[in-house]
Amino acid sequence: MGYRILAEVTMAVHFLFIAFVVLGGFLAWRWPKVVWLHLLAAGWGLCIVLFGLNCPLTYVEDRARERTGEAGLSRGFIDTYLTGVIYPERCLDEVRLLIAAVVVFSYAVAVRRWRVSRG
Template sequence: MGYRILAETAMAVHFLFIVFVVLGGFLAWRWPRVIWLHLAAAAWGLCIVLFDLNCPLTYVEDRARERAGQSGLSRGFIDTYLTGVIYPERFLDEVRLLIAVVVAASYAGVLVRWRRRG
């Protein structure tokens, strides 16, 4: 039971992390210090995509599922839960571009707000 809870928790944290990567830059409009955490999260997300790195949260979820007697993830987190589920796999490049545009727009908003303050 404990490993199943750990797997579900890792999955939920992973979803939250992805939401933060996509939308977290907008939090910096209200709380400017968040931008540094978001820059780190966005850089990590970009590195995972560009260099096909394994995310530690995927590892935790996968191992916890196996220990709970479930099948582990056959693919990465995004490939398992998002690609082909939330959006068709053929639109992966477009989704990635949209995410980049959203992050860039949030950073543009941060710059505008910072300039107005200063």
């Protein structure tokens, strides 16, 4: 029972982390110090995409599911829960570009807002 809860909580945290990677730059509009945490998260997300790194959250969820007797994740978190479910697999590159554009846009507006507020 404990491993099942761990797997489900890890999956939820993973979704929240991905949402933060995509949308966290907008939080910096209100709370500028968040930008440092977001830069780390976005950098980690970029490294996963560019270098095929494995996310520790995927590892935790996978092992927890195996401990419950379920099959572990056969692919990464995004490939399992998002690609082919939320968006078609053939659109993966477009989705990645859209995410990058959202992050860049959020930072561009944040920088502009910070400059205006400074005088």
